[in-house]
Amino acid sequence: NAGVTQTPKFRVLKTGQSMTLLCAQDMNHEYMYWYRQDPGMGLRLIHYSVGEGTTAKGEVPDGYNVSRLKKQNFLLGLESAAPSQTSVYFCASGQAYEQYFGPGTRLTVT
């Protein structure tokens, strides 16, 4: 039981490049979330999903897209990376109220 995993752990992008972050969970959770964490800003919700095939916008969705084609996976896409998207990205999953976080992806956009 791996819990919540994220791929990759680190990535450096140039401005304008695209990439996809993968979140996977093996706990059969219905809900999945993507957050970004910046110094002094806490955890800010980007997008979330309440079930397979559903997605919804969070607090800071601009510049990101998501997909939940399979219950266990939640993908976060950056179509055209900007330096403002330099951050640590955390995925989380949960069945009801509790949320369990993945180890994070550190993304740098130069």
Next chain:
Amino acid sequence: GENVEQHPSTLSVQEGDSAVIKCTYSDSASNYFPWYKQELGKRPQLIIDIRSNVGEKKDQRIAVTLNKTAKHFSLHITETQPEDSAVYFCAATARGNTPLVFGKGTRLSVIA
């Protein structure tokens, strides 16, 4: 929507002393209040939570209290140890299928 304020943003205590972190929330419908601990370079981890039908919950050296009338809840850590040094986040939500709203975090330093 829900808004969660957390204070203080930084807190330093001597080893063995107690630490208290407070959060206020705006949505009176909120009924679930977790606390997460995040060590440097690690993921946030759930350490304790409380639901609105309970006023206090304890787990060894940590406790959470909830005042629904005043719409605030607090994390209490007693007999602090250096390994308690971390960033602590509070959160709130009103329903199980709505995301948690997090406070901005408190950086706790326990000085040996």
